Amino acid sequence: MRYIFLLLLLAAYVSLAIGDNEDQGVRFQEFTMSIGDRVEIGDYRAELVDIQSLKDGLVVLRVTQGSKFEEQRVVIEGSPNSFNGGAEEGGLTLTITDIFDEESAKLRVEYRESLGTPRKRVAERREPRAAPNLVVEKSFDKTTVNYGDEVKVTVTVKNIGTEAARNIEVYDIPPLAEFAYIAGYPPKIKSELGPGETDSAVYVMRAVKEGLVKVPQIEVRYRDAKDRIKTNTTEPLEIIVAPPKRPNLVARINVTNVTSGETAPIEVRIENTGQATATMVEVSSEVKPPEGLRCTGLDQLIPEIPPGSAKIYTGEMRGERSGNYTISLTVSYRSGDAMSITKTAANVRVIEQEYKYLYYLLVLPLMIVGLWVYKRYKEYKY
8 A cells, every 4th residue: 555655656746747847848939020931840830921900910820730730810919829739738839029010020939849949931032012101291381380370281191102002091180279270171181092192181270379389190091902901190290389470660750940930841750670560550640839830741541561661751840939849649550459559759949030130120220320420420510
């Protein structure tokens, strides 16, 4: 009885040892594979058949074992897949650890050490398969945007691939809160573009909020001839909406002193030194004191003054009483939705007119006295 017990213990130990050895016999190796390449180990063949979706990480693998076993399966990147029981059961465990592009990926092969050493077999090189490749671009017609400006946005899609792209959809979302969309949004692109073809859409929006605007990426989705979904995106960008452009009117009066009873010109210059057009410009005048200097032609209504331009006109003044006077101008104009006012003034002196005959009045008494003295002198002499 004791010997039977010892034999059972020995059998259990051997079984555990064999299990440990089997666990330790699983190996793995990684290979960079292109479509059509395969890995051979023992009588197994693992082939990279296709890359169905770069975005979703879907790859097609096929595993065969002579005439005993064959299976083709769509696997997900990063997920281990057991073929014919997996490495633990003497089969293969395959994992796509990385997808480089639509033609290549990295494959991890787990296998029993007893199968031997895996070797990669490169498929005969062939011409790259036909495939669509859409690039999308989003551009603004202005590099500097001010509050209230209208901006034209152009979305351009071009097929730089070698096959037609179908079911094209552009996702330009979400709408930006800093802009009011006026026309053309959302952009519409042709549903199909052949190799080398380009299509574009334009929409218009107005800046309604100042500050930094983060413009998200725009995405284009399409399908190839095998009805596989593909995508491409633009890079996100940032623009700054600056404060609104406003007009700034500067008024000047050029005058000279005037003699009482005479007239002289008054030159008025109103210049827009701002960045926007001033509209509904109204000029009103005032003279202080109100009596003694009469001005005409100073009050004006001007429809608009563009930025960098000036309105020059001439009025007239007539001196009626000597003294010092101030001519004031008030210029009101529309700046966007608000009214603005600017003022200017100039001082004028009315000079009393000189009459030359007054000098004769001073000499006349002297002449009369001289004649009287001369007459008396003659009388006394005789």
